[in-house]
Amino acid sequence: xxxxxxxxxxxxxxxxxxxxxxxxxxxxxxxxxxxxxxxxxxxxxxxxxxxxxxxxxxxxxxxxxxxxxxxxxxxxxxxxxxxxxxxxxxxxxxxxxxxxxxxxxxxxxxxxxxxxxxxxxxxxxxxxxxxxxxxxxxxxxxxxxxxxxxxxxxxxxxxxxxxxxxxxxxxxxxxxxxxxxxxxxxxxxxxxxxxxxxxxxxxxxxxxxxxxxxxxxxxxxxxxxxxxxxxxxxxxxxxxxxxxxxxxxxxxxxxxxxxxxxxxxxxxxxxxxxxxxxxxxxxxxxxxxxxxxxxxxxxxxxxxx
Amino acid sequence: xxxxxxxxxxxxxxxxxxxxxxxxxxxxxxxxxxxxxxxxxxxxxxxxxxxxxxxxxxxxxxxxxxxxxxxxxxxxxxxxxxxxxxxxxxxxxxxxxxxxxxxxxxxxxxxxxxxxxxxxxxxxxxxxxxxxxxxxxxxxxxxxxxxxxxxxxxxxxxxxxxxxxxxxxxxxxxxxxxxxxxxxxxxxxxxxxxxxxxxxxxxxxxxxxxxxxxxxxxxxxxxxxxxxxxxxxxxxxxxxxxxxxxxxxxxxx
Numbered sequence: 001x002x003x004x005x006x007x008x009x010x011x012x013x014x015x016x017x018x019x020x021x022x023x024x025x026x027x028x029x030x031x032x033x034x035x036x037x038x039x040x041x042x043x044x045x046x047x048x049x050x051x052x053x054x055x056x057x058x059x060x061x062x063x064x065x066x067x068x069x070x071x072x073x074x075x076x077x078x079x080x081x082x083x084x085x086x087x088x089x090x091x092x093x094x095x096x097x098x099x100x101x102x103x104x105x106x107x108x109x110x111x112x113x114x115x116x117x118x119x120x121x122x123x124x125x126x127x128x129x130x131x132x133x134x135x136x137x138x139x140x141x142x143x144x145x146x147x148x149x150x151x152x153x154x155x156x157x158x159x160x161x162x163x164x165x166x167x168x169x170x171x172x173x174x175x176x177x178x179x180x181x182x183x184x185x186x187x188x189x190x191x192x193x194x195x196x197x198x199x200x201x202x203x204x205x206x207x208x209x210x211x212x213x214x215x216x217x218x219x220x221x222x223x224x225x226x227x228x229x230x231x232x233x234x235x236x237x238x239x240x241x242x243x244x245x246x247x248x249x250x251x252x253x254x255x256x257x258x259x260x261x262x263x264x265x266x267x268x269x270x271x272x273x274x275x276x277x278x279x280x281x282x283x284x285x286x287x288x289x290x291x292x293x294x295x296x297x298x299x300x301x302x303x304x305x
Numbered sequence: 306x307x308x309x310x311x312x313x314x315x316x317x318x319x320x321x322x323x324x325x326x327x328x329x330x331x332x333x334x335x336x337x338x339x340x341x342x343x344x345x346x347x348x349x350x351x352x353x354x355x356x357x358x359x360x361x362x363x364x365x366x367x368x369x370x371x372x373x374x375x376x377x378x379x380x381x382x383x384x385x386x387x388x389x390x391x392x393x394x395x396x397x398x399x400x401x402x403x404x405x406x407x408x409x410x411x412x413x414x415x416x417x418x419x420x421x422x423x424x425x426x427x428x429x430x431x432x433x434x435x436x437x438x439x440x441x442x443x444x445x446x447x448x449x450x451x452x453x454x455x456x457x458x459x460x461x462x463x464x465x466x467x468x469x470x471x472x473x474x475x476x477x478x479x480x481x482x483x484x485x486x487x488x489x490x491x492x493x494x495x496x497x498x499x500x501x502x503x504x505x506x507x508x509x510x511x512x513x514x515x516x517x518x519x520x521x522x523x524x525x526x527x528x529x530x531x532x533x534x535x536x537x538x539x540x541x542x543x544x545x546x547x548x549x550x551x552x553x554x555x556x557x558x
Contacts, residue, residue: 087409097319109308110412
């Protein structure tokens with residue numbers, strides 16, 4: 001991904017903890033989101049992503065720790081920091097008796113914008129999300145249309161920080177691509193923090209990523225750094241004859257069978273031993289390929305699967 | 306707050322709530338003089354069959370007083386329907402999550418609570434006085450409203466009782482999770498006040514006193530004796546709003 005932001009942090013979570021009664025949902029969550037980046041917040045369902053986002057929005061109170069948005073502390077209830085934030089919930093809900101244009105106008109009015117600006121911004125955003133021709137009430141909207149209207153309302157007040165909770169999880173591939181394009185384009189004006197468990201989305205558009213598991217940040221950094229940090233690259237080796245693969249496996253027990261005639265080497269440092277043996281025995285080899293670690297592997301490793 | 310009031314107006318209008326309530330209150334307004342007007346005819350129709358049972362009906366004189374007495378019997382039904390239809394005003398928004406984008410756009414929770422409560426007060430005021438006005442108009446046309454003592458004061462007392470109920474509804478809505486809870490809470494408060502009113506010591510110092518409009522019309526009570534009830538309703542409504550604001554600030558949306 002292009003760009004790493006300006007170096008200033010728009011969002012900082014410092015040692016944030018959250019408990020619901022006896023249940024600890026977030027443990028010592030500590031990370032920062034640099035300005036003008038797309039930040040992926042990754043974790044399986046129930047990891048605490050939505051809770052963390054609600055804390056940032058002041059919709060829940062921290063059990064301990066502090067959150068700052070644009071250098072100002074977040075207060076539970078009525079936080080003034082929300083004027084810097086646009087929020088797209090996982091299942092956006094609207095006043096079903098309004099039309100999309102009426103809803104966006106309402107958003108502009110509660111944000112205290114001028115009438116002229118509201119009119120212009122409404123047209124601009126409805127065009128951006130492809131709802132400019134929808135004059136009917138929101139009542140008949142599909143999930144995808146609601147998601148698009150959700151992103152329009154979140155962007156309405158030109159927020160500095162755009163928070164999206166699993167924005168692509170319920171969309172078809174075309175809808176997903178459209179939404180990801182909007183998020184990338186939003187990076188010009190805002191910082192995007194989005195939670196997801198769709199790792200290909202993170203690899204496509206994120207500059208930074210944090211993995212949340214059992215309420216703890218277990219890994220964070222730029223996407224490239226994170227991919228390099230944990231699992232070393234693997235090497236896949238494919239022999240022409242399956243019996244040669246079995247011979248190699250008996251000779252080098254640290255290899256793993258990865259299919260018919262295919263072997264996987266995790267410790268690439270020992271590749272020379274194997275290549276030496278192959279040369280000595282003159283074994284016909286179809287392919288020796290280095291595989292970079294994918295976020296998916298990292299995610300599975302983190303959640304212990 | 307203005308934007309949220311506009312949204313409330315749109316909601317009342319487009320969901321049909323306003324139309325239903327208007328119909329109910331207009332109907333109640335017409336019903337009181339209509340029933341009074343029909344009473345002699347009803348009695349005459351029934352007199353033959355009643356004669357067989359030994360009950361003798363005498364001629365009834367109908368005037369504005371009969372109609373107003375009927376008004377004070379009918380209006381509680383209007384208040385109950387008003388509460389029923391407004392019980393989901395807050396909780397419907399909590400359940401759907403429609404307040405989350407509003408709050409995250411920076412609108413203060415107090416503005417939301419204020420706008421919703423103001424709208425409840427406004428709606429009750431318009432609906433109640435519309436109903437009162439219709440009854441007044443018919444009564445003036447058919448009879449003479451002058452025979453009813455402290456007519457407007459009695460009307461204002463019941464209006465204030467409705468404002469007190471709306472304030473309780475707003476307070477309960479600030480922490481309740483469903484419209485059933487709002488109904489139980491509001492109904493419970495009204496019933497509690499009614500039960501307390503059964504004790505003569507408390508009777509004059511409770512909002513329930515404001516429901517006794519007919520006593521004023523017949524001259525059985527003086528407006529001064531309603532001072533305690535008025536003060537109690539105003540103070541309790543103010544306390545409900547203050548407590549509601551505190552609860553609403555802390556509630557999870």
